[in-house]
Amino acid sequence: MIPWVVLERLYLYYSYVESLPPEINWVSSQMLGEALGISPDLVRKDMTYCDIKGKPRQGYPVQELKSYLRKLLKLDVNVKSVIVGAGRLGSALANYDGLRKNNMQVLALFDVDPEKVGKNLGDIPILALSELEGFVKEKHVQCGVITVPANSAQQVCDLLVSAGVRAIWNFAPAALKVPHHVQLRNENIVQGFVLLRIRMLEVN
Numbered sequence: 001m002i003p004w005v006v007l008e009r010l011y012l013y014y015s016y017v018e019s020l021p022p023e024i025n026w027v028s029s030q031m032l033g034e035a036l037g038i039s040p041d042l043v044r045k046d047m048t049y050c051d052i053k054g055k056p057r058q059g060y061p062v063q064e065l066k067s068y069l070r071k072l073l074k075l076d077v078n079v080k081s082v083i084v085g086a087g088r089l090g091s092a093l094a095n096y097d098g099l100r101k102n103n104m105q106v107l108a109l110f111d112v113d114p115e116k117v118g119k120n121l122g123d124i125p126i127l128a129l130s131e132l133e134g135f136v137k138e139k140h141v142q143c144g145v146i147t148v149p150a151n152s153a154q155q156v157c158d159l160l161v162s163a164g165v166r167a168i169w170n171f172a173p174a175a176l177k178v179p180h181h182v183q184l185r186n187e188n189i190v191q192g193f194v195l196l197r198i199r200m201l202e203v204n
């Protein structure tokens with residue numbers, strides 16, 4: 001299995017090659033490294049996970065690399081998802097076009113707030129938490145996104161797992177426990193800021 005950190009960089013390479021103008025046919029480890037602030041040696045090492053041959057002094061053929069990474073990163077696979085917690089963050093994620101364009105299909109949001117339940121966010125319904133299990137089973141939902149307060153996160157996670165999701169994308173600041181067959185990814189914007197601040201203070 002390719003480690004998370006390598007996958008993160010491979011996705012950066014994909015985003016970069018996708019943004020290149022059509023007249024650029026070749027991209028080197030040097031170019032990728034310089035554009036993304038990653039050492040060319042590390043780029044080359046990451047590329048060993050890809051079954052794609054580079055040419056000396058030219059690099060990798062852009063179109064081939066793009067389609068290879070698209071497939072490797074499974075960008076065309078649609079993932080049926082639900083978001084639990086239709087607050088500020090849950091609503092922002094549901095509205096975010098970037099996720100939709102990358103085939104995250106949000107079928108519904110769930111909440112416990114009677115003011116929110118029964119309403120729609122764009123074309124996405126906000127349903128009661130009590131409907132979650134039946135909905136996930138009936139629609140074969142694969143991924144549950146958790147955007148509830150930390151103290152409810154494990155309970156929501158357990159509910160999603162017992163309903164049958166295969167992946168949990170957790171935004172709540174809580175250390176969740178999931179069984180081995182369920183993939184868990186914790187997301188933390190604060191961590192990004194903390195790392196940025198360390199670099200800023202080291203350099204200045």
Ligand SMILES: NC(=O)c1ccc[n+]([C@@H]2O[C@H](COP(=O)([O-])OP(=O)(O)OC[C@H]3O[C@@H](n4cnc5c(N)ncnc54)[C@H](O)[C@@H]3O)[C@@H](O)[C@H]2O)c1
Pocket residue numbers: 084085086087088089090110111112113116129146147148149150152156170171172173187188189190
């Ligand atoms: N990972 C990050 O980078 C990041 C960024 C922002 C917020 N957060 C976290 O995301 C979570 C949501 O933040 P927010 O600002 O959107 O909060 P919010 O208060 O706007 O929204 C939380 C929503 O969850 C609902 N809710 C509460 N308990 C529930 C339950 N048991 N089941 C279903 N719905 C429930 C509430 O009714 C509300 O609509 C918090 O845990 C917050 O710390 C994480």
